[in-house]
Amino acid sequence: MNDSLLLTEFRRIVEFPDKDFLKLMPLIEMIDVKKNEYLFKEGDISRKVYFIEKGCLRQYLINSNGEERNIYFKVENGWCSELVSFLNNTPTELNLQALEDSKLLAINQKNWIYTVTNIAPFTMYFIKAQQETNYMLKKRLGEATIETPEEKYIRFLNEEPQLLLRLPLFQIAAYLGMTPETLSRVRKKIVAK
């Protein structure tokens, strides 16, 4: 049990007794997704909350011209969901797609509500984890328009260097909010230094 990625992740930010984890385990299913497969698309209702055991997902938005903008990438130990859609049964405007073959843990609506209501450490874990995402999003939103492409790329290198090794550059460009050409030029300039 102690080699469970999920339990380790819980214990990163809260105390999580074994007995609670044992209650949670039967409520979780395992899902394998292939590269490029979707968990949900714009217009879908999100039916599950996902935890990544292995692999990489991206959540992204498509604008009216069909251009894609990556909101974030999540890798091992990350969560992906769209709880507004999930809790209210309303369609989401976001897309969730696997960028690698991935192994996910999933909780459905009924089990998630049971868990968050009845397993106290999960509740607190969830609130804290949400806050981390929230804070990251606020910072990224601020940075998105205030930083130059070069500043964005340098920040990316410092904060998420491991993503550079596993993602194609055009996906990173769509994450940093620039064209692939601009990213290529920024990288060239930085190497030159």
Next chain:
Amino acid sequence: MNDSLLLTEFRRIVEFPDKDFLKLMPLIEMIDVKKNEYLFKEGDISRKVYFIEKGCLRQYLINSNGEERNIYFKVENGWCSELVSFLNNTPTELNLQALEDSKLLAINQKNWIYTVTNIAPFTMYFIKAQQETNYMLKKRLGEATIETPEEKYIRFLNEEPQLLLRLPLFQIAAYLGMTPETLSRVRKKIVAK
């Protein structure tokens, strides 16, 4: 009690029995802040969670050139906090400032943790409200770099028209991620249509 803004806000998204609200009330304090006053600044530790009874706050980021970028404005019925800082006692990189004389309800750390742990409807309310913020931030992040200034302003007019009436334009420009000059030109162009 039924005329409480806070209780009305709770009941907007969850069932919230009177008895739970009665338990919560003594844990809340009322705070008046003057226009331009800060609740926290970059480098501070956020010590309270705020609910706006009256007034308007902005949360913003300052970049290395001293330029400000507004993350969001919150008005009546909105919450402002920085829980990553609040829960971990770590300094935040964001600023929270009143843009009008405002009346706030505030919960401190100890009471907030008690509430979220022991008053179940509050827990669920909080999770849902967080998700709304989260979803809004994801969408705004996607839109921030993919939309033109004109598209951003039109979206703002459609989604948050009431803010136009109570905020100076340069604050709105710093929210939409453009200069005041650009906002002025966009507005002129739209009026012309």
Next chain:
DNA sequence: CAAAGGCTTTGATTTGAATCAAGAAATTAT
């Protein structure tokens, strides 16, 4: 009510990133 300061508009100019276009390199499929 005059003065001061902050906010908004307008105009001229610059600039940096997007776009367009094409070729090179790297993956993936056959």
Next chain:
DNA sequence: ATAATTTCTTGATTCAAATCAAAGCCTTTG
């Protein structure tokens, strides 16, 4: 191994928004 496709780089050009500068408009306040 070769072909096909996708991804990445490089160069030339365009264009939209930033910047710079100044004037006008509002508030606020002494």
